[in-house]
Amino acid sequence: MSRYLSLFIVVLSLVLFFSKPIIVTAAWSPEVSRFNGPGGMQVYHVASDANPLVVVKLLVRGGSGYDPENKPGVANLVAWMFNEGGGDLDSEAFQEKLSYYGISLSASAGSDAMTVSMSTLSTHLDVAWSMMMDAMLKPKFAQADFDRAVAEEIASLKQAKEKPGSVAADALNREIFGNHPYGRPAKGSLSSISSITTADLEKYHDEVFRLPTMVLAVAGDITLKKLKKLTNDSFVQVNHLPSSLTPIPFAFTKTGKKSQHIELDVPQTAIRFGGVGINRHDPDYYAMVVMNQILGGGGFSSRLTKEIREKRGLTYGVYSYFSPLAAQGPFVIGMQTKTASVEESKKLIRHELKRMATQDVGSEELEDIKRYLTGSFPLNLDGLGKLAGTWGVIGFYNRGLDYLEMWPNRVREVSKKDIRRVARRILNFNRLHIVTVGRTP
Secondary structure, X not given: OOHHXXXXXXXXXXXXXXXXXXXXXXOOOOOEEEEEOHHHXXXXXXXXXXXXXXXXXXXXXXOHHHOOOOOOOHHHHHHHOOOOOEOOEOHHHHHHHHHHHOOEEEEEEOOOEEEEEXXXXXXXXXXXXXXXXXXHHOEOOOHHHHHHHHHHHHHHHHHHOOOHHHHHHHHHHHHHHOOOHHHOOOOOOHHHHHHOOHHHHHHHHHHHOEHHHOEEEEEEOXXXXXHHXXXXXXXXXXEOOOOOOOOOOOOOOOOOOOEEEEEOOOOEXXXXXXXXXXXXXXXXXXXXXXXXXXXXXXHHHOHHHHHHHHOOOXXXXXXXXXXXXXXXXXXXXXXXXXXXXXXXXXXXXXXXXXXXXXXXXXXXXXXXXXXXXXXXXXXXXXXXXXXXXXXXXXXXXXOOXXXXXXXXXXXXXXXXXXXXXXXXXHOOHHHOEEEEEEOOO
């Protein structure tokens, strides 16, 4: 980095540090302040002194969608080893220090983002913050710890191969996305994990932990002044340059065979329907939220549960969900049933999909779902972890400072026509894949 670029970065950081933060408030949320930290990173401060606790969520563009094409599982292993030593401390000493101060520190790899999570008593915040930065800036990646991580993940993958639900989920993901990055197994495969080295982890870590894509959300017993000082003093050490990792390309419906059966000698067969869904910026996002809640996301009140479980007793549980990833995530329907009931269950699912796409939902049904969604929404913010996590996601996916304030109104605005439109688009039989795992009928 040149002398002049370094000077520019320092000056820019100081300007951003002393700039006035944007303050937003929703009726069910504590006051939230947003400001830019070093390198333009987004920082959200959620003030709450009800308990002497501080929770931190740091999101950065990474995750399994950015794994090397021939080595899926790298991001998951980087996350696994995040608290396995940092700075001057090896894994054992690092873990002992975390335990002594009652600090929780970990990382997880989603499809779009690597998320660092930290929680601590506010009296130990300086120690906890320093350990978090050491883990991020000076990770150990010791060979012995890496070997332990690989052994644990291999054991986990072998166990998953005996579970029909896990096998079906992985197979459906491959069917939906094909060679797209979202189609790669997040935890890798037995062969890919065996080929990964600590050098792969170091390279991935260096590319991912860059300031331009970082979003930091901090909730709890910490003042805005304290947070700005911690952020400015510590994150200025993080790489300011953009990562060479390119954004994940948009996913589209994979053509070809739409049905697959995998033989597994188990008492019940796992059934999965799925296809490419939407992202958070899609015009149909709120209609999708309501439609999914009616179809299978609403637990015992959903149509799939009523028809397949309550009326016919074919399963203990059936569900639907969608993951609004940056490049369009999956929409999935899942259940397990005895082998003799597989065809009947698939027929019932198809019937409910067709009914949703061709018939208006009832007025009372629609209003009940809207009341539930808007009434339960504040429960997503009933703890410091949820507050920090929610604002981290809002920042990472650029949902806007008015997202929480506007969410209930946008749900209330969804009409019967909107639901039928998004159902015709997403629940189209020509774009859904079906995977079954179990005994052949």
